[in-house]
Ligand SMILES: Nc1ncnc2c1ncn2[C@@H]1O[C@H](COP(=O)(O)OP(=O)(O)OP(=O)(O)O)[C@@H](O)[C@H]1O
């Protein structure tokens with residue numbers, strides 16, 4: 001099967017690659033709908049700007065939640081929007097799509113993802129494990145016998161996978177990603193400090209003050225933020241300390257470190273020993289979190305590095321798989337072809 005277009009649909013971002021030209025675009029995976037209307041009024045960057053600013057009757061939606069498909073209509077509309085923007089697809093009458101999928105997605109969610117791509121106009125659709133695509137994009141040779149540990153840190157899911165001989169030897173996941181830190185920051189600021197802040201502001205606070213090594217992070221840094229004071233009931237500027245942010249980060253990072261240890265514990269002895277030389281590789285947008293590589297390396301006792309351009313590893317890997325699908329047959333997860341009656 002020939003795939004002309006590759007899509008890495010994530011909880012927060014969507015990335016697209018074309019067979020001929022490689023990765024071509026990255027945008028927020030957001031769609032804005034008017035009430036009672038099934039066609040989005042806008043998508044991507046423009047829809048993302050509407051988050052928290054929509055008027056009555058307009059809502060911003062995401063096809064995925066916690067790394068897996070939540071709404072197949074939104075997914076179909078997102079695919080349609082991408083297909084329209086793809087040159088490779090517009091010049092062909094029939095085209096195939098290759099889409100990343102969380103390894104832990106349930107069969108019904110995988111089936112719904114394939115159906116959404118077919119409904120959006122693809123003649124054929126095939127799913128690929130998102131962790132395998134990220135590993136290929138990080139430059140790991142999956143088909144070699146040495147074990148490789150790949151930790152993909154995304155917005156809605158975190159996966160840790162041990163690969164060998166092109167197959168998965170051990171796997172573990174958290175059904176949430178670094179967006180959970182944003183939620184915690186919002187909750188702590190509301191309950192302990194009396195300020196309400198928006199999702200974008202909470203993410204900015206995490207990016208600025210967050211760290212995976214709370215003991216090493218500077219404690220005397222303050223960040224200016226704008227929110228609503230619940231006491232005064234009006235917008236105010238206030239300073240955020242590092243403590244609540246580091247506490248929020250620690251909850252998620254500690255679980256992430258535990259997940260990696262469990263995956264290695266469950267691996268066959270020889271493979272776990274290989275990791276002493278190869279180490280672990282971090283991919284996904286969250287891989288660049290301050291000191292995350294050092295924290296995981298310390299927890300596992302092996303070297304740990306962040307892949308080059310970690311946020312785009314999955315789409316670069318997906319493009320490589322599109323070029324040579326037979327070499328990665330074991331990582332394909334399901335296929336659907338449009339029925340012509
Ligand atoms: N420096 C940073 N510190 C902490 N978090 C970060 C940093 N940079 C990016 N992130 C977080 O990484 C996440 C985005 O990762 P990514 O783009 O890989 O997610 P996704 O592919 O949309 O989601 P998923 O694959 O989990 O479905 C967001 O939660 C973002 O806030």
Ligand SMILES: [Mg+2]
Pocket residue numbers: 009010011130154155284314
């Ligand atoms: Mg992702």
